Amino acid sequence: MADIPFLNRAPGEILARRGARPVTAGEYLADVAALAARLPGAPYALNLCEDRYLALVAFGAALARGVVTLLSADRSPHRQRELLARYPGTIALADGVETVIPAVTAGAWGRGGGENFDLPEERVAAIGFTSGSTGEPAAHAKPWGALVAAARSAAARFGLDDPEDGATVIGTVPAQHMYGFETTVMLPLRAPVAVHSGPHFYPVEVAEALAAAPGRRVLVTTPLQLRALVAGGVSGASAVISATAPLSPALAAEAEARLGAPVLEIYGATEMGSIASRRTIKGEGWTLYDGVALRAEGGEEAAALVPGLPGPVPLSDLVEIGADGRFRLIGRRGDMVKRGGKRASLAGLNRVLTEIEGVQDGVFIAPEDLEANPAARLAALVVAPGRTPAEIVAALRERVEAVFLPRPVVLVERLPRNAVGKITRRSLEALRDTLADGRDG
C-alpha cells in the first residue's frame, strides 16, 4: 500500500478565494496545522462548516490528526445526536451553526508554518451517508486513495489540470454532500483550481462571485439551482457542471445559451462517487471516467468498479450499456425516489408514516416529474381518523428529511388494497393521476 500526499499543490498556488482575498496552498497548510493543534483526540469529526474554506480547513485538520470526517449536509440537532450515538466520541467542527454535541469552532488561525503530510491510500478519510432502503442512513466509507483517484479523473475530464489556467470553482452545493465534497473540497487539494468560499445559494450571490473571479470560472451546481440561476439572469461562467439529478435537455440548452458556456453533467452517487459525465445537449449517453468500469449484473442492473474502492458498487439506476462503453439511464432500481440531491425509499417512508400514532394505513405517492420539476413533491394518502394533515406532517418531520415531507397529505377512509393487502401499481397510478389533476387545476 502506497502513501499519497495530502496536498498536491505548490505553496504559492491559489487554493481558495474568501471573498476577494486569495488564499495560497501554503496559507491553507498553516490554517490546517493551527486547527489540528486545537483538536482534542477523537475518532470522528462531524464537519458542519457552512463556509466552504473552513470546511476545507476542518477536513485537512481532521486528516492531519488521523480523525475520520463524517459528511452530513443535514446539520439539524436531531442528525447531530444520531451521528454521535452511532459514532461515539464524535466531535463537531463548526463555524456558527448551532451544535448540540461536543464541538470545536473551526477558523483560519494559521500564522505561518504547517507542513504537508502523507496518508496511506487505504486510510478511511471520510464517511458519506445515504438513506438506506429501510429509511435508516447507510454509511459509505471513503478511502483516501479513492477520493484522490476521483479528483484526478474529474480534473482531467473537465480540463482543470492545467496550472496555467488558474480556474476558480464556484459551488452552490454543500461541501458535505458527496458531489459538493468531491468538486469543492477534494478538487482544490489535488488540481490547480481555487475554490470560492461562498455563500452561493441565491442567484445574486452566484452572479457576484462569477463577476469577481479572475480567469476561468467553473460553476458547480444542480438542476434546481441552475433553473433558478437562468431565471435570475445570471451569466459569466466559463463552464457549468451539474449533478444530483438528470438535467432536462431543454434547460441545458437554455443555460448554454444564456450563460454562454458548456453545460456538463456528472453521474455518480454517494456510495461510489462520481463515475461518468456528459454534455447534455450532445446526447443522453454517459462517458465513464478513466479507470472506472461498469459491470452488467443481469437485466438492466449494473455495478461500478471504482479505483480505490474495495468492491463493485451497485448502481441505483437501471442502465443500458452501449457497444461503445457509454451508458444510458432508463429508470430507477427498486422504489427509490430522489429530490433535492437526496434519496429515499418509498417503502421506508411508508413504514415511517404507518408507525405514527393514530395512522391506520398510509402510502406515499411520487409524481412522475419529481426529479425534473422543482414544484413537484411527494404526496401521501393517509387513513387516520381523528388526526389532521398538519399533525401527521408534524410527526413525519421528526423522522423524514424536509424535501420528502408530503404535500399534500390527503385523509381518506381507506386505501385501495387488493385481496392480499397490496396496493397494485395500477391503483397507485390512478391515485397519482387524481392528485396530479388536483395540483394542476
Added chain:
Amino acid sequence: MSSTTAMTALEAELAALIVGALQLEVTPEEIDPEAPLFGEGLGLDSIDALEMALAISRKYGFQLRSDDERNGRIFASLRSLAAHVEKNRVG
C-alpha cells in the same frame, strides 16, 4: 388560527405569493403571520427558499441573500419576511 393579530395588506399579498409559488395546501388566510416558515410551522425546505427568492425578486425587484444571521430572521415568519420586503422593495 392561533395568531392574535390580523395580517397587513403586504403580509396578505406575500402569503398569496408564497402559496401560489410553492403550491401549498393551505389558503393564504390560514398562514399564521407569526409562525416560522421553515421547519416547524409551514415546513418549507431549501428548494422552497429558492422558489420564494425568485418569486420575490420578480414581484418586488430585489434579491434575497443567504447572509446567515439576517436570513434566519427574514424567514422567521411571514411578518419578518414582510418587514424585509417593505425595507428593500424597489419602486
